[in-house]
Amino acid sequence: MFEFDYTNAMASRVGEHGLTDAEWAAALAAGRPAFDAVEKDAAAGKTGFRKLPKQDSTGIARVAKSAAGFENLAVLGIGGSALGTTALASALLHPWWNFAAPEARRAPRLFVLDNVDPEEIAGFLEIALPERTVYNVISKSGETAETAAQLLIFVNALKRRLGDRWREHVIVTTDPEKGFLHHLALREKLPSLPVPPDVGGRFSALTAVSLLPLAVCGVEPQRLLAGAATVEERGRDAAFKAAVLYTALYRKGKKIAVMMPYSRALRDVADWFRQLWAESLGKRKSLDGKDVYEGQTPVKALGATDQHSQAQLYNEGPNDKLIAFLEVSRFRRPCPIPAVFEDDTCKFLGGKDLGELLHAEKKGTERALTANKRPNITFRIEGVTPETAGGMLHFFELMTAYAGRILNVNAFDQPGVEAAKHATFALMGRTGYESLAKEIEREAPADTERRVERI
Numbered sequence: 001m002f003e004f005d006y007t008n009a010m011a012s013r014v015g016e017h018g019l020t021d022a023e024w025a026a027a028l029a030a031g032r033p034a035f036d037a038v039e040k041d042a043a044a045g046k047t048g049f050r051k052l053p054k055q056d057s058t059g060i061a062r063v064a065k066s067a068a069g070f071e072n073l074a075v076l077g078i079g080g081s082a083l084g085t086t087a088l089a090s091a092l093l094h095p096w097w098n099f100a101a102p103e104a105r106r107a108p109r110l111f112v113l114d115n116v117d118p119e120e121i122a123g124f125l126e127i128a129l130p131e132r133t134v135y136n137v138i139s140k141s142g143e144t145a146e147t148a149a150q151l152l153i154f155v156n157a158l159k160r161r162l163g164d165r166w167r168e169h170v171i172v173t174t175d176p177e178k179g180f181l182h183h184l185a186l187r188e189k190l191p192s193l194p195v196p197p198d199v200g201g202r203f204s205a206l207t208a209v210s211l212l213p214l215a216v217c218g219v220e221p222q223r224l225l226a227g228a229a230t231v232e233e234r235g236r237d238a239a240f241k242a243a244v245l246y247t248a249l250y251r252k253g254k255k256i257a258v259m260m261p262y263s264r265a266l267r268d269v270a271d272w273f274r275q276l277w278a279e280s281l282g283k284r285k286s287l288d289g290k291d292v293y294e295g296q297t298p299v300k301a302l303g304a305t306d307q308h309s310q311a312q313l314y315n316e317g318p319n320d321k322l323i324a325f326l327e328v329s330r331f332r333r334p335c336p337i338p339a340v341f342e343d344d345t346c347k348f349l350g351g352k353d354l355g356e357l358l359h360a361e362k363k364g365t366e367r368a369l370t371a372n373k374r375p376n377i378t379f380r381i382e383g384v385t386p387e388t389a390g391g392m393l394h395f396f397e398l399m400t401a402y403a404g405r406i407l408n409v410n411a412f413d414q415p416g417v418e419a420a421k422h423a424t425f426a427l428m429g430r431t432g433y434e435s436l437a438k439e440i441e442r443e444a445p446a447d448t449e450r451r452v453e454r455i
């Protein structure tokens with residue numbers, strides 16, 4: 001189902017930029033207590049995302065049915081409430097899903113609105129009529145300003161067109177016990193699905209957060225969960241080894257982790273992983289309260305596109321990166337390259353398949369990086385299916401949990417994100433944030449301090 005190939009991260013392949021057998025053995029031994037601690041927490045039921053593969057998804061399937069007849073499904077959410085859905089939709093829906101004929105799709109167009117850019121949202125109201133759209137508003141905390149602002153805009157548009165029937169167009173996904181959205185759903189009698197209280201935003205892809213939008217588009221939640229269950233059962237050791245490898249190379253100076261899928265379907269997994277890795281490991285404080293400023297910077301790239309954009313830097317720039325390829329052994333459909341011209345530039349391509357070309361591009365990049373002593377690894381799946389996609393996300397979540405313990409930071413909080421959220425509340429005049437608003441005003445640079453060039 002899933003392979004983690006780290007051959008090219010070893011010293012035998014990339015010299016001092018990789019790990020010697022002795023370093024690898026030492027890193028595995030040093031990481032073992034972290035593995036045990038993570039497993040102990042999971043066994044005690046303290047790690048919410050570890051329970052997700054066994055969840056009952058019948059409630060999700062039921063709500064999904066009620067939304068399937070709409071022309072559009074708009075997901076309103078940000079960060080962990082959006083990125084998993086985008087990743088799974090790219091992986092599992094037709095690559096041109098929203099452009100496909102309705103008879104071919106037989107499910108709504110899917111839009112993940114994860115920002116508050118006024119042009120984007122105002123434009124969306126023009127291309128997706130509210131009366132033909134169901135809005136799935138997703139927020140674990142139920143308090144996020146961006147998501148609340150989107151909700152106000154769309155509910156207002158629905159009310160103007162449909163009056164009290166606006167409620168038939170809104171589905172809530174949020175914490176089942178607290179937060180504005182939870183209370184709104186109760187008050188307005190909106191259908192509501194839970195994000196388990198012990199599952200944080202970036203670990204919530206395999207909850208209703210992403211399972212519902214995908215189910216509305218015809219992807220069975222059980223299949224995603226079955227893949228995650230397989231990884232939970234058989235993939236923990238590999239995820240631990242991957243965490244050991246990433247952290248050991250980070251300690252050896254590989255401060256940047258590039259994820260480069262050679263598959264359009266997995267393109268947004270790299271974007272989802274970027275949040276998971278950055279928010280989970282980028283921490284000022286260690287678990288014992290010391291200032292440590294940990295974190296490896298995740299970067300997303302796409303093969304073969306970024307060979308023509310980033311590969312120069314990866315091959316010849318600073319040797320400060322670990323490059324992870326995501327590879328698919330078999331693409332779901334062929335696309336033969338016809339033999340049309342006899343010229344040398346094209347002749348060798350004719351009669352081959354685009355999949356063959358993309359695999360050759362990946363091999364070529366891997367070879368060049370290895371020759372340049374750049375450590376690189378490959379996560380390989382047989383093919384993209386709901387099972388392998390669910391399994392892959394669960395694998396990276398496990399890897400992140402282990403890496404957090406190895407680095408001795410809390411992988412499950414995000415104090416840096418909270419600080420910016422509160423500052424936004426203060427700047428936008430939310431009650432209770434008056435003193436923070438004053439503090440922000442006081443901190444503003446004096447006119448004499450400003451350095452701005454104007455043209």
Ligand code: PA5
Nearest residue numbers: 079080081139140141144201202
């Ligand atoms: O991982 C996280 O916790 C964050 O990125 C959140 O997902 C993000 O801030 C959105 O929060 P919420 O789902 O509460 O609206």
